[in-house]
Amino acid sequence: MSLVWLAVLVFISMATSVTAQITFKSTGSISFSNGVATASPYPSLIYIGTNGAASLPGTIQAVTVTFNNFSAKVLEDVSVMVEAPNGTAFEVMSGVGGTTTFGPSVLMLSDGATLMSMSGFVSAGTYAPSVYSCGDIFPSPAPAVYHAAATCGTSTFSTSFQQINPNGTWQLFVANQSQGASGSMNSWQLNFTINPPALSVSCYPAGNFYEGETGAQYSVVVSNAGPGPTGGSVPAMVVDTLPTGLTPTAASGPGWNCVVSNQTVFCTATNQTAAGTSYPTLTLTVNVGPVTLASLTNTVTLTGSSDGTHTATGTITINPPNSPNPAPNPLIDANFNTNNSAINDGGFIFGPTMSGAAVLGEAGDQWNGIYVSSGAGIHLSYANGSNSPVTMACNSGGGYNVFSYDGGTPFAGMHYEALMENYLYNGGVPRTITLSGLATNSMYDLVLYNAADTAAVGRTTYFTVNNNTLSSTWDGASSTLIAGTDYVEFPSAVSDGSGNLAITWTGNGTAEGDINGFQIQVTGPQLGIRMAEPGSANIFWPGAGNFVLQSNTNLASTNWSNFNGSVTTANGTNSVTITPATGDVFFRLKQ
Numbered sequence: 221m222s223l224v225w226l227a228v229l230v231f232i233s234m235a236t237s238v239t240a241q242i243t244f245k246s247t248g249s250i251s252f253s254n255g256v257a258t259a260s261p262y263p264s265l266i267y268i269g270t271n272g273a274a275s276l277p278g279t280i281q282a283v284t285v286t287f288n289n290f291s292a293k294v295l296e297d298v299s300v301m302v303e304a305p306n307g308t309a310f311e312v313m314s315g316v317g318g319t320t321t322f323g324p325s326v327l328m329l330s331d332g333a334t335l336m337s338m339s340g341f342v343s344a345g346t347y348a349p350s351v352y353s354c355g356d357i358f359p360s361p362a363p364a365v366y367h368a369a370a371t372c373g374t375s376t377f378s379t380s381f382q383q384i385n386p387n388g389t390w391q392l393f394v395a396n397q398s399q400g401a402s403g404s405m406n407s408w409q410l411n412f413t414i415n416p417p418a419l420s421v422s423c424y425p426a427g428n429f430y431e432g433e434t435g436a437q438y439s440v441v442v443s444n445a446g447p448g449p450t451g452g453s454v455p456a457m458v459v460d461t462l463p464t465g466l467t468p469t470a471a472s473g474p475g476w477n478c479v480v481s482n483q484t485v486f487c488t489a490t491n492q493t494a495a496g497t498s499y500p501t502l503t504l505t506v507n508v509g510p511v512t513l514a515s516l517t518n519t520v521t522l523t524g525s526s527d528g529t530h531t532a533t534g535t536i537t538i539n540p541p542n543s544p545n546p547a548p549n550p551l552i553d554a555n556f557n558t559n560n561s562a563i564n565d566g567g568f569i570f571g572p573t574m575s576g577a578a579v580l581g582e583a584g585d586q587w588n589g590i591y592v593s594s595g596a597g598i599h600l601s602y603a604n605g606s607n608s609p610v611t612m613a614c615n616s617g618g619g620y621n622v623f624s625y626d627g628g629t630p631f632a633g634m635h636y637e638a639l640m641e642n643y644l645y646n647g648g649v650p651r652t653i654t655l656s657g658l659a660t661n662s663m664y665d666l667v668l669y670n671a672a673d674t675a676a677v678g679r680t681t682y683f684t685v686n687n688n689t690l691s692s693t694w695d696g697a698s699s700t701l702i703a704g705t706d707y708v709e710f711p712s713a714v715s716d717g718s719g720n721l722a723i724t725w726t727g728n729g730t731a732e733g734d735i736n737g738f739q740i741q742v743t744g745p746q747l748g749i750r751m752a753e754p755g756s757a758n759i760f761w762p763g764a765g766n767f768v769l770q771s772n773t774n775l776a777s778t779n780w781s782n783f784n785g786s787v788t789t790a791n792g793t794n795s796v797t798i799t800p801a802t803g804d805v806f807f808r809l810k811q
Contacts, residue, residue, distance in 0.1 A: 242276060242526075244268055244390075245288075245409040252298070252394055253402050258359050259394035263303070266410055269387035275451035275492055276386040277526055282413040283377050283386075284330040284346075285312060291323035292403035295342060299356045299397050301366055305388025309366035310380040311373075314397065315353030317342040323403075331376045349376065353397060362393040385448050386412055387492075414526060417495060418445040421458065421522035421532045429538050431509035435469075440487075440502040440520055440532075446495025456489040456524040458502060463518055465511035465538070474500040489524070511538050551580060551603040551741035552610060553587040556644040576635040579667045579701055579709065580739045587639070587737070609657035631699065640706065643671040643734035650726040655740065658715040665743040666713040668723065669706060670694060671734035681733040684724040685710045711743060747809055759807060760795040767809040769796065780808065 246266050252259040269275030285302060292298045295317030303309040312329050318339035325344035336342050336350040349369030358366075367375035392408050423440045430436075442456050450456055458476075461484045462468055471478035471485045476499070478487040485504055493499050516538060522530040555574055574587045585603035590612070600610045631640045644651075658664070670681040670692045677696030682689055690708035701707060715721045721740075727733030747761045761767060769783040788795050798805075 242412045242414065243409050244273070244412070246392070246407045249404055249406050250392070250394055250408070251404040252396055257396050262359075262395075263362070263391035263393045264408060266390040266392075266408075268305075268390065268410075269451060269492070270389060274453055275449075275455070276412060276414060277448060277451035277455065277492075277524075278414040278416040278446075279383045279448040280381050280386050280412060281415045282331070283381050284328055284411045285377075286329075286409045286411060287327045287405045288408065289324045289406035290327045290403070291321075291325075291405070292317075293321055294319050294398075295322045296320075296339075296353070297396050297398050298403065299353065299358065299395050301358055301362060301393040303363060303366075303391040303393070304381055304384060305386070305390060306384050307363070308380055308384070309363045310349070310375055310377070311351050311356065311366050311368045312349040312377075313369075314351045314356050314372075316350050329377075331378050335370060356395075356397055358393050358395050362395075383415070383447065386414070387449065387451065415447050416526040416528075417448055417450055419443065419450070419456065419522060419524065419530055420445065421520055421530050423518070423520050423532050429508050429536060431511055431538055433508040435505055436508050437503055437505050438536075440504060441498055442489070442493075442502075442522060443498040444493050444495055449492045449494050450489070450524065451492050452524065452526055454488060454524045455492055456499060456522065458485075458487040459521045459523075460485045460504065460518070462506065463516045465509055465516050466506045466518065466536070468504060468506050470505040471502060473502040476500070476502055478502070508538060551585065551739065552600050552608060553578070553581060553585055553603050553737070553739050554590055554600060554612065555587045555639045555737040556590050556642055556735065574636060574638045578636050578639060578669070578739060579707055580665065580741055589638075611656050613654050613656070614651065636701075639669060639737050640671075641736075643676075643736040646726055646733045646735075648727070648730050648732060650724055653723045653725075653735070653738075655715075655721045655723070656719060658719045658721055660715060660717050660719045662715050662719075663743045664710075664713045664715065664721065664740050666710040666721075666723075667739040668692075668708050668710075668725070669736035669738065670708075671736055676734065679732060679734070680728050681735065682726050682728070683708050683710075683735075685713050685721070713740075747807060749807070756797055756799050758795055758797050760793055761809055762793060767794075769794075770808050770810050772806045772808075773804060774806075780810070783807075 244266050246264050248261070248264075250259050250261065250264050267273040287300075296315050296319060299311065299314035301309055301311045313336070316336040316338060318337075320341045322342055323344065327342075327344060328346040329349050330346050331348060333346045333348040336347045338350075338352045351369045351372040354368070354372035358364075367373055367380050369375055390410060420443050421440065422443075423438055440458055440460070442458065444450050460468075464483075468480045468483065468485045471480060471487055473487070475489060475491050476487045477490055478485060480486075487502055489499055516536045517533065518536055519531055519533045522532075574589070575585060576583050577585060581603055586601065586605050587603075588598075588600050590598060598612050600608055600612055602608045631637045634640075666685060668683045668685075670676075670683075671679060671694060676694050678693060680691050680693040682691045688710065690704075690710070692704050692706065692708050695705050703709060713721060723735075723738070725733050725735050747759065749757055749759050759769065761769070769787070770780040771783055772780045783796060785796055785798070
């Protein structure tokens with residue numbers, strides 16, 4: 221198959237809702253005395269999702285009211301009204317039981333049960349809301365307008381409270397309607413069955429993922445289609461156990477508390493979100509690879525708000541390593557010299573001081589001759605004499621001096637004698653040269669030259685590029701350029717995302733270290749191969765340079781043939797997927 225780099229493909233599965241009954245109870249007892257009076261406290265309150273109380277998700281499907289350890293000397297004198305957070309008031313009991321006493325016992329009111337007797341004894345149990353005393357007046361702050369249950373009215377818990385948001389302050393108003401009633405209850409409670417909100421989860425990558433990439437990111441979005449807000453002790457929890465090949469390093473988002481534990485990310489929402497809205501986006505950060513397959517499956521799980529479990533499962537296609545592209549710039553040669561009368565450019569004095577090849581290049585190449593008078597920048601020319609966008613700068617701190625030694629070194633009389641005798645001294649501390657204007661994230665062949673005169677015999681200079689360090693110690697005898705004696709070479713130096721490349725050099729400890737010059741040029745493209753899926757291989761190379769992929773079954777043969785299959789290009793990288801036959805197959809790039 222041919223690979224097409226994909227974003228995360230998301231599938232959302234809805235879960236079975238959870239409709240278990242959830243109870244909220246008042247704190248403190250309620251008492252009412254003989255005579256026409258209100259209870260104490262009046263009203264009694266139950267908090268849901270406010271004043272530090274837990275919230276409820278969704279809307280009300282059903283609700284019942286329970287009076288715990290309720291007693292009344294004359295039951296018919298007790299009138300009870302319940303007011304919801306939205307202001308809807310419902311008289312649930314009045315004029316029942318005649319002059320009989322009740323309790324102390326438990327009394328529950330629920331739609332669908334039997335009405336309480338108007339004049340006969342009422343035992344403990346469950347009854348329908350029952351109002352026989354019509355037009356009761358509840359003292360302020362009870363609402364003057366309310367719904368009444370049968371038989372004075374037709375309202376029920378369902379017609380009064382169904383489908384409303386349960387969150388807020390619920391109020392219970394208990395009042396005596398005539399002389400003689402007294403009583404109490406230890407507490408009252410609301411028993412809810414909710415319509416949980418329908419939650420969903422989806423995830424999206426921020427661009428393509430590459431093998432070896434660090435800091436790759438993707439987003440997780442939790443949405444609430446309603447009814448009602450999210451809520452409960454855990455309004456929403458996202459759990460993502462990443463497949464092998466993706467290592468989580470961080471997770472965050474406004475209103476989310478996240479913990480990364482090995483391969484699993486746990487994120488819990490700390491607040492509610494209304495119906496028809498989404499939580500703030502979660503951003504997960506991962507490191508990629510190495511991987512053996514071209515695609516990975518990641519599953520994100522969502523729970524919370526009594527809505528069961530939801531998953532978002534998708535395929536993350538991993539691109540080949542984001543190999544640096546070969547730079548479009550030709551060779552640049554630079555020699556530190558003592559010519560301080562040439563052109564001044566930003567603190568550097570420079571001009572042509574030598575020509576020809578060294579480790580790199582060919583006859584006729586022109587070198588930039590540089591005399592350092594400060595740490596500012598200089599524009600460099602290509603070896604063919606044309607202008608380049610590349611500039612060079614030294615870090616601040618002094619110690620930039622070009623020294624010349626003409627003591628008859630083994631290089632005397634050679635065309636690169638000036639290169640090997642004149643050098644930039646480091647002042648006894650690490651110094652850095654920064655090249656700017658290079659192609660971004662690109663590979664270069666970099667050669668760095670160290671001092672090679674009789675005063676530098678046995679002197680070691682350490683060069684560091686891309687956190688890799690090489691050293692060179694001149695033996696005082698070589699008359700040809702030798703790696704480790706006259707120069708070091710970084711064949712795959714890589715510029716950063718801004719097109720900069722830093723070169724640091726130092727001596728052994730506080731000892732002197734010197735750099736005579738440098739050469740930098742494009743390096744060839746890297747051809748990579750990895751397993752794509754069982755029986756297939758993915759071959760990839762940088763897209764720049766107009767290189768053609770060729771294959772051969774025998775390295776001794778010159779019969780190379782161009783690959784004639786489909787080549788996919790994504791983000792500067794070419795790739796093909798092949799299913800090779802039995803035996804060896806060799807590949808190369810030709811320009």
